[in-house]
Amino acid sequence: MRLSMEEAERLADKLWYRNVEKTVVAVAQDFETKEVLMVAYMNREAFIKTLTMGLMHYWSLSRRRIWMKGETSGNVQEVVDAYIDCDGDAVLFLVKQHGNACHEGFRSCFHNRIKSE
Template sequence: MSRTPPTLDPAIADRLKRTPDGLIAAIAQQYDTGEVLMLGWMDDEALRRTLTTGRCTYWSRSRRAYWAKGDTSGHVQHVKSVALDCDGDAVLVRVDQVGAACHTGDRTCFDANPLPLAEQ
């Protein structure tokens, strides 16, 4: 007997507004400090895994594969909460980040490249 693989809850899936390639932006934020850690991409399956496993799972556009944050680096993201934005095209995942969030080794993906602001 074949078993149907689990799918994202249709009540959630119906609310998503995906890019043409089926993705939504996923912003990871440190749950206790509010620090913005990184931006990744999720499809329905990555979101389902994130909601059901307690670990952030993303879709790698370059590798065309799923990856649970920390599987190779040990820098795991333990999910505390997930919220869909008002437009349904992004999720905010509040996490407890273990180690660096960025693949470069920086704490966040936004540490290394601040842009200059014009003087007001």
């Protein structure tokens, strides 16, 4: 999925960028299996880059910069579809995941199950 710059900017204007970092929550979900792959943050620029390039871009809170998922590992996420939540402060992206989503080598970042003792 790729949008024009005008379409992406129009949608970016509808989002509610929260906190000091002015970000929204971004959820990446496998478009086929519906498995949640990861949750990260996007600022306005990362959101627009994602929609215009068709590849997931995030805002790194620790590095304080935009990064494209897979820029070093090659494990890119192609955008298939996207949904803005009812409050406008979170975006769900259905993606085609190439390789693993988690930097620890797992398909999903949600591999640490909570278990009772």
